[in-house]
Amino acid sequence: MSRLNAGNEMLAREIIARYPLPKSALIPLLHLAQEQDGHITNDAMEHLAELVGVTPAEVLGTCSFYEMFKLAPTGRYLVNICGTMSCQLLGADELLHHAEHVLGVAVGGTTDDGRFTLEKAECQAACTEAPCLQVNYRHEYRVTPSDFDRLVADLRSGARDIPEHGTLSRVRQHIPANRSVGAVPPQQVTGPPEWLPTEEAK
Amino acid sequence: MSPAGTALPHAPGFIANDTPRIVTSRFEYEDSYTLERYLATGGYEGIRAALGRPPAEVHGEVRDATVLGRGGAGFPAGVKWGFMPPNVWPRYLVVNGDESEPGTYKDRLLMERDPHQLIEGCLIACYAVGLSRCFLYIRGEMALAQERVAKALNDAYAAGYVGRNVLGSGFSVDIVLHWGAGAYVVGEETALIESLEGNRGMPRLKPPYFPAAIGLYGKPTIVNNVETLANLPWILNNGAAAYKAIGTETSPGTRMVAVSGHVERPGVYEIINGTTTFRDLLYNDEYCGGIRGGRALKAFVPGGGSAPWFTPDQLDLPFEGSQIGPQGSMLGSGAVMVMDETTDIPKAALSLTRFYAHESCGKCVPCREGGTWLERILSRVVDGNGTRRDLDLLLEVGASICPGDFPHASNERLGLSASPFPYQMTTICFVGPSAFAPVHSALTLFPEEFEARVRDDDPSDDASTDRPKGVPVELKGLTHGG
Numbered sequence: 148m149s150r151l152n153a154g155n156e157m158l159a160r161e162i163i164a165r166y167p168l169p170k171s172a173l174i175p176l177l178h179l180a181q182e183q184d185g186h187i188t189n190d191a192m193e194h195l196a197e198l199v200g201v202t203p204a205e206v207l208g209t210c211s212f213y214e215m216f217k218l219a220p221t222g223r224y225l226v227n228i229c230g231t232m233s234c235q236l237l238g239a240d241e242l243l244h245h246a247e248h249v250l251g252v253a254v255g256g257t258t259d260d261g262r263f264t265l266e267k268a269e270c271q272a273a274c275t276e277a278p279c280l281q282v283n284y285r286h287e288y289r290v291t292p293s294d295f296d297r298l299v300a301d302l303r304s305g306a307r308d309i310p311e312h313g314t315l316s317r318v319r320q321h322i323p324a325n326r327s328v329g330a331v332p333p334q335q336v337t338g339p340p341e342w343l344p345t346e347e348a349k
Numbered sequence: 350m351s352p353a354g355t356a357l358p359h360a361p362g363f364i365a366n367d368t369p370r371i372v373t374s375r376f377e378y379e380d381s382y383t384l385e386r387y388l389a390t391g392g393y394e395g396i397r398a399a400l401g402r403p404p405a406e407v408h409g410e411v412r413d414a415t416v417l418g419r420g421g422a423g424f425p426a427g428v429k430w431g432f433m434p435p436n437v438w439p440r441y442l443v444v445n446g447d448e449s450e451p452g453t454y455k456d457r458l459l460m461e462r463d464p465h466q467l468i469e470g471c472l473i474a475c476y477a478v479g480l481s482r483c484f485l486y487i488r489g490e491m492a493l494a495q496e497r498v499a500k501a502l503n504d505a506y507a508a509g510y511v512g513r514n515v516l517g518s519g520f521s522v523d524i525v526l527h528w529g530a531g532a533y534v535v536g537e538e539t540a541l542i543e544s545l546e547g548n549r550g551m552p553r554l555k556p557p558y559f560p561a562a563i564g565l566y567g568k569p570t571i572v573n574n575v576e577t578l579a580n581l582p583w584i585l586n587n588g589a590a591a592y593k594a595i596g597t598e599t600s601p602g603t604r605m606v607a608v609s610g611h612v613e614r615p616g617v618y619e620i621i622n623g624t625t626t627f628r629d630l631l632y633n634d635e636y637c638g639g640i641r642g643g644r645a646l647k648a649f650v651p652g653g654g655s656a657p658w659f660t661p662d663q664l665d666l667p668f669e670g671s672q673i674g675p676q677g678s679m680l681g682s683g684a685v686m687v688m689d690e691t692t693d694i695p696k697a698a699l700s701l702t703r704f705y706a707h708e709s710c711g712k713c714v715p716c717r718e719g720g721t722w723l724e725r726i727l728s729r730v731v732d733g734n735g736t737r738r739d740l741d742l743l744l745e746v747g748a749s750i751c752p753g754d755f756p757h758a759s760n761e762r763l764g765l766s767a768s769p770f771p772y773q774m775t776t777i778c779f780v781g782p783s784a785f786a787p788v789h790s791a792l793t794l795f796p797e798e799f800e801a802r803v804r805d806d807d808p809s810d811d812a813s814t815d816r817p818k819g820v821p822v823e824l825k826g827l828t829h830g831g
């Protein structure tokens with residue numbers, strides 16, 4: 148499918164400029180590609196390889212290590228139900244079973260209308276609010292089966308303000324040019340920061 | 350201040366109490382994450398105070414305060430900073446916001462509820478150790494934390510708190526927001542650095558044990574946990590002596606602890622370090638208010654999913670690492686998971702072992718294979734398809750990850766004395782041993798629950814286990830070290 152569009156390519160260049168070495172930008176750029184297309188395409192990986200100066204295989208190598216990057220389309224909403232200890236102690240198995248029943252798909256499956264993909268997830272750092280789940284990486288706490296039914300109905304009707312899969316933060320960091328210290332490749336840095344008092348620069 | 354024991358609706362999970370509040374002081378406010386609220390409540394005064402002093406003195410203040418790292422290992426931040434080799438440039442600070450240890454829920458709250466406090470902590474650390482580039486690595490699955498920190502950084506840059514010439518002092522530093530994509534192992538600091546270099550997030554070979562000498566791009570790098578850095582503004586405002594006046598000499602200040610599982614009021618609490626006991630935390634009305642429904646406590650995990658388990662025998666131990674280690678566990682990342690008398694122990698252990706097996710990066714064979722086998726064998730025991738031999742096999746596979754004595758608590762009921770933390774390991778990082786810890790704890794402390802679950806082996810059936818072919822097997826008894 149698609150390479151980054153012109154607007155996203157500009158964003159990509161801005162992100163790359165924050166790092167001393169361009170490859171460091173790879174994970175944020177993969178997120179950007181996933182935000183654009185909903186998943187990671189081969190064309191996008193080739194484009195990112197050009198942008199950061201590595202081979203497409205290296206991009207795939209990084210991409211395939213991380214669970215959040217999907218190499219095939221998912222539903223509009225990725226529903227991750229936590230199954231680690233604190234949630235397991237308080238009904239995660241039952242919640243997952245209920246979710247499979249309500250959505251009509253097994254774990255890993257996507258509903259026929261392309262709206263939901265159901266996943267069993269590991270600890271989501273909301274252990275005091277068990278059982279918990281995430282929809283596109285936004286938390287829902289102490290979820291009962293009826294809470295789950297309501298959540299699904301709200302997502303179907305568009306009553307929830309949750310961006311579609313691929314979008315994480317809706318706020319982007321922007322470093323104003325006149326405020327930026329700037330990233331320099333490490334091999335070009337030969338001394339301490341200029342603000343450091345000479346007697347301390349050792 | 351909210352009355353003791355108040356749950357705050359805008360800070361899900363957090364429960365306010367009467368403990369001195371060092372890192373959660375703004376959580377009362379619904380707009381605690383805004384620059385306006387931060388400035389109205391003493392924000393950015395700590396960096397202002399720091400900038401009026403030479404960097405070495407600021408470093409000294411933090412070293413004197415003995416801020417123990419809150420990520421898991423508990424190593425003092427000021428000492429860690431001192432491992433930077435002299436006159437090697439550039440230096441980097443990487444903030445570990447990849448919180449994902451099972452049971453742990455505090456760094457996310459700190460990033461969502463008070464991002465400016467974290468940014469100010471980063472500024473103080475960068476100034477103290479003389480560096481101009483900081484990367485703030487937030488876990489991928491935390492969309493709200495990413496939004497709040499991104500907004501806070503944008504506001505702080507615009508207002509002159511971050512970037513070139515901070516507060517007109519000449520001090521200049523960029524703080525770059527970075528975010529991950531789903532991998533527990535990246536919380537290990539050398540894996541975090543690999544990930545920040547754009548690679549697969551696999552831990553690096555050790556030594557060197559600290560990336561202070563050889564870190565990001567092979568340059569001196571400090572990796573600090575979010576909560577660790579969040580303490581710094583308070584220390585610069587109030588001084589190391591005031592910090593050390595709270596808690597104990599070796600574990601000063603406060604720490605955040607998430608208590609989850611079968612308690613009346615699961616929540617994230619800021620507690621006094623060193624003196625608060627597990628009994629205080631689990632039973633006092635100010636904190637969790639007892640086990641749910643007045644039931645009996647069966648076991649608890651004292652320091653995140655990687656930590657060997659405790660039983661009621663250990664309730665009177667305080668949050669003091671030097672006392673927990675000899676008793677067979679660790680305080681880790683400030684996460685207590687509580688199991689009441691109704692808990693199915695093998696199943697609970699499986700929920701943790703499955704986590705670590707799933708999160709193995711695959712670099713070290715004992716973890717990649719051992720974790721997977723532990724999960725498979727334990728699964729069939731939980732499902733009622735295991736045999737007595739499987740229980741020995743679990744310990745045997747575990748011994749290939751952690752040879753020798755594995756730490757465990759003492760237990761009066763079983764007549765066990767404690768075996769101290771830590772363990773030996775055949776892997777680079779703690780993911781592999783962590784897959785074994787719950788299995789070992791559950792088998793050692795609750796052998797009868799496993800015995801009741803398995804059937805006797807059929808002596809004529811050599812294939813009754815999925816034992817890997819060609820691996821020499823020496824059967825061991827259930828008793829630890831047997």
